[in-house]
Amino acid sequence: MKIFTAGQIRNWDAYTIANEPITSLQLMERAATACTNWLLEQRFTQQHIHIFCGKGNNGGDGLAIARLLLIQAVPVTVYIFETGKKGSNDFQRNLELLHNHTTDIHFLQSTDAFPTLQQNDVVIDALLGTGLDRPLEGLLADLVQHISNSPATVIAIDLPTGMFTDKSCKEAVCMRADHTLSFEVYKQCLLVAENAEYCGNVHLLAIGLHPAYYETTLAAQQLMDAAIIRSIYKKRKAAAHKGNFGHALLLAGSYGKTGAAILSAKACLRSGVGLLTMHTPTCGIIPLQTAVPEAMVETDANEKYLSNTPADLLRYAAIGIGPGIDLHEETANALMLLLQQAHQPMVLDADALNLLSIKKELSALLHTDCILTPHPKEFERLFGKTANDFERIEKAQEKATELNCVIVVKGHHTFIACPDGTAWFNSTGNAGMATAGSGDVLTGILTGLLAQGYNTTEAAILGVYLHGLAGDFAAAELSQEAMTAGDLTRYLGKAFLQLSLTNR
Template identity: 55%
Template sequence: MYIFSATDIRAWDEYTILHEPIASIDLMERASLACYQWLLKYRNTEAGFVIFCGKGNNGGDGLAIARLLAASDHTVTVYILEFGHKGTDDFQTNLARLHDSNATIKFISSEEGIPVLTAGDIVIDALLGSGLNRPLEGLTASVVKHINQSGGEVIAIDIPSGLMVDSSSAGNTVITATHTLSFQCYKPAFLVAENAPFIGVLHILDIGLHPAFPEKHPPAHHWIDKSLVQSILQPRKPFSHKGSYGHAAMVAGSQGMMGAATLSAKACLRSGAGKLTMHIPAVGYTIMQIAVPEAMTYTAGKEYVELAVEMDKYDVIGVGPGLGQHATHKPLLESIFQQCRHALVLDADALNVLAQHQQLLEQLPPDTILTPHPKEFERLFGKAANDFERIQLALKKAAAFKIVIVLKDRYTLVATPEGLAYFNSTGNPGMATGGSGDVLTGIITGLAAQGYTAAQAAIAGVYLHGLAGDLAVSYSSQESLIASDITDYLGDAFQQVKE
């Protein structure tokens, strides 16, 4: 799967038309047929279809879908927005074809022409598609608002009308779809939380665009999927030993927060680290020895971690889960930064200390991995006006500080120092539970211990974390999922990636 901008998607269409070769009207028919087949399979086909079309190629898709539905004896009414100009050539061709069907065709040239909709209608939005570059206004905005108020099921073709592909649509008038039927690849608009209410359930339909295009025109954003992670993970060698897979350290835990430390410790070991030493407060010594007997333990304070010693011997240092926020933690982080000789992973309270002492950002070792959720990211780097600006800010800061930023969300972003953006494909809402982030920190730390680069550890880590959560949910439910379930299914996640 790929993530392409609106410009790149148009170029992919044109490349397919030229190199398959195929006429543009036939490519439109292919896309419309894919939507029609989805409608027959998943929707109540006894209901009537009301299709709203603009005069661009998205409207042409809508007209072709209308013809196919009418030909299979469905009740179809088409409403075309009329502004006094001709449509695209393919729109005009499909309009002529539709006149030979049983579909009812009407035009909307004023607000008085907007039809009454019933809750039983299935509304298909084929007004604008992905070519939009400004907010909706006038009659088009009125039609969209009317559709949203109808209370019926709304199915958007390509992208909900009013939603911009590559920039924020916050505050704009946008179709609120129940389902979105898009084509061939993800669009940036599908990956941000602010657009979730408009998209509904997303379905990516394969319409056979030319497979050579992505190879010749690599996307600006990358999709973390099984094939990418397979290319990263290396098989273990027969004559290896625990020293072959690195010695990890985790600085974690405090009074009342030892659960976070144990969760991250277990995940680190389950991710393949050869050895793990936990730097924890004395109050958590017995807890750690019992909960994670495979880990070695060093006590570095009474109720919270107060000092870091001999940290230069580790292949990776993970810092933050359950650490708490204390006055001594600023010099603690400074000491760790100075001693760190290899990889460094910072999460949770380590990020909060960084946010409180911004000068520490300048001291971060190159290729440090930060794993903030959106609020932690905001405290670190400032507010963004919308999700698209937050993505750009993450890429900017990753490049400026030469670090890897793992911005946790539904499609977690991995921003690299080279300015590359990777979005994760795995995970589910059940993972929105306390301790899930501590498990992720442990996984990334465990992978980094084995010699994977910071970007590789982050990319593979977020994928395995989400996949383990998906496997856990398949055996229980999103509601019942807890963080330790994710670790329990890490083995299955590794096995699935190897298949």
């Protein structure tokens, strides 16, 4: 699914109006009808509904929703934030229509007029939509804070008031919504972690915007969906053998961190790789051979940490390095040798990334088939601090192009930046995956997919999606709280089964 900017959304509205053709008032009615139907389906209409409207088109949506609910005999009170200026044409027309159904309309001109909101109340936030161009201030900021601090359930139309579509609202006043009803496609602001507490649960509603605009308009970012995953996923041929699915090498583990190697190894094998060799310190051979009998183990010369690389790197179709390897000087030298000698697709995670941040010169050795998988703190160590999620995303895209590699920034809606300038947000996963070892599992999955012949972009998209989908299955059966990283590997088979069933 394409992710459009605020400007592209406005252009899509205009394109629909011009090419369907349809009036802007009729398009507003479609949006209001979709929101009203959602409110009815979710049974929010059994409670008293307070609709707060601005004087722009978002407010017009709110007025139309109020009218449609009143027709359904739902109790509604409408509040209009008074700016002293006349509203948009469509706002004014909907206000005229609303007067035919109710007189319970209040104009807010001071804090004294703010209503007391109860726990059983439902608030519809139709104050501002995607047109915000500066942070909230004055009476409007006071109103947003009043609503946000109330015990009422808040449902935002299009976007929570105070949220920018394409930039951070981290230091600004923003409505805290329990639900956000947005239209047709996700906007970037609805996918970044820093806005999660303001958006609540996001629901996309179709309002019949013209499909030709979507099909012909380029988007710098996309959200992974089932169609994208189906286009990447390769089903196995009946006559295949293990040699068809690649030989992966994982360099992982150190004294006290062999568990990271085990988690990564199990995930790599569950990703479908044909063969797996683990390169680990001598102390890891018994735990690995016991816990992962399907993997071959080649031990390092050092007992407690990695100090060299395997002799014949050409044997391997893909390489992963980083889980639990620690930060010894000899390990840094081994990483340098690996980057100099190996030209296969490669995944660098965890301590491999930390070594890159310590030894800045190693970044020059990265080649075009590398995937870097930092979490936000590792990203900061590698590329410097950023003030907010939007800056981090922008920097990830810059660095992916500069280093000519794929960068996977792990987290809420994991972000994938590709060297060609394209970028992806993940649509699977949950907070239960915020647990030690989840990244080690992802490293194993990505390495296994690369070994099977997926290119770095395909492996990153498919691997991150499967990783999150396995997490969703695990959470559904175990709860988010009780999940461990090992559960992700155990539910990976169920994730693959879903792909197989939907790819027929």
